[in-house]
Amino acid sequence: MLEQDNTTPKPAKKPGFLEKLTNWEHWPAEVLYAPLAPIWLWYIIRARSFWFFTASNPNIEFGGYEGEAKTDIYPFLPEGYYPLTVLIKPGEDFETVKKRIVDSGLEYPFIVKPDVGRKGLLFRKIDSDAQLQEYHNYCPINYLAQTLLDMPVELGVFYVRHPSQQTGKITGIIHRQALEVYGDGVHSLRDLIIRHPYASLRAEEFFRKHEDKLDLTLAPQERYVLSYAVNRSRGARLKNVSNEADAELTAFFDKISLHSGGFYWGRYDIKCTSIEDLKKGVNFGILEYNGAGASPSHMYHCGMSLFQAWGVILYHWKLLYEVCAWNNTHGHPYWPFWKGLHYLRAVNKHLAVLDQYD
Structure with a gap:
């Protein structure tokens, strides 16, 4: 059973040059994947398509490789699942925005995030009309206001189902814990950020995002979440819990995949009260x-060697190709080269805007 870890991690030094060089988990994705490029090229040649992966999840634009809108995905999930x-x-x-939010039943606090991000x-987490208006005036793209799911467990579950089969398989599960600090009744939020071994590495960012609360003194063991975006790039703590995959959990994701009619290869990011629930x-x-x-993030933080990590990546690429090849011969053709190129250029421009405004 997974439990929330309320302890502040022991101080850790920022990885030095030698550690970054020898530990593959610190490598940029481009460096980690580069030696495997010939294998990816082989799949392109076999498929006779540069964008063969677009047939992986037919209901999602570009197969969900990049630039897909969350509002295009939610309708394919069972009602009440998101x-x-x-x-x-x-x-x-803005007055119209406030009315629409009230009419929907959404209440503060809630989160906002780009529809394509x-x-x-x-x-961001939004606590008031003033914060919402500030975000609305600042954000240059379509965004979502969404219920803040304050559940203790967040998982990334990688699931694959061949289109010709009714049952798939869970290839890995990662447990993510948000970057957070806990009060001691003495130090301010600013001090807690500085003293935290991971938050301190991004102190400037957190000072900017939590500017109005930096002088707040948290009560002993009071939890304060610095980033509700729970992923490696935002400082989340990760733990491989792939051992939790069993027939019961697989059946749950089979139900979603069959309902969607086109989610075959990818990772579900889920919040829940427990894996048992x-x-x-x-x-x-x-x-x-x-x-x-999607990357098989369950290969991180579990003691894998570089060659083991490469093996995980290649295994998922093999499954990806098999799904795409079958779909291509059953009514879901690969995207033409120029269509994919134009799409990817537009997505990259959009993502550059996100980087600029974040």
Whole structure:
């Protein structure tokens, strides 16, 4: 059974040059994946398509590799499986925005995030009309106002199902814990950030995002979440819990995949009260589904060697190709080269805006 770890991690030094050089977990993705490029090229040649992966999840634009909108994915999930969500466009009258949120039943606090985003960019927790208006006036793209799921367990579950089969398999599960600090009744939030071994590495960012609360003194063991975007790039603590995968949990994801009619290869990011409840299909919410661009993040923080990590990546690429090849011959053709190129250029421009405004 997974439990929330309320202890502050022991102080750790920032990885030095030698550690970054020898520990693959510190490598940029481009460096980690580069030696495997010939294998990816081989799949391109076999498929006779540069964008063969677009057939992986037919219901998602570009197969979910990059640039997919969350509001295009949610309708394919069973009703009630994802948080209450309101799509808001930049430039929309703020009074209209407030009315739509009230009418939807959404209440403070809630979170806001881009409809098309990545790595937690422009992800914020909103506590008031004033904060919402500030975000609305600042955000240059379509964004979502969404229920804040305050559940203790967040998981990334990688699931694959061949389209010709009714049952899939869970290839890995990662447990993520948000970057957070706990009060001691003495130090301010500013001090707690500085004293935290991981938050201190991004102190400037957190000082900016929590500017109005930096002088707040938290009560002993009072929890304060610095980033609700729970991923490696935002400082989350990760733990491989793939041992939790069993027939009951697989059946839960089989149900989702069969309902969607086109989610075959990817990672579900889910909040729940416990894995036991998730297996029963209660007390959970699907935050998002990452398709062909998903990485098997369960290979991190579990003591894998570089060659073991490469083996995990290649295994998932093999499954990806098999899914795509079958779908391509059953009514879901690969994207033409120029269509994919134009799409990816537009997505990269959009993501550059996110980087600029975050």
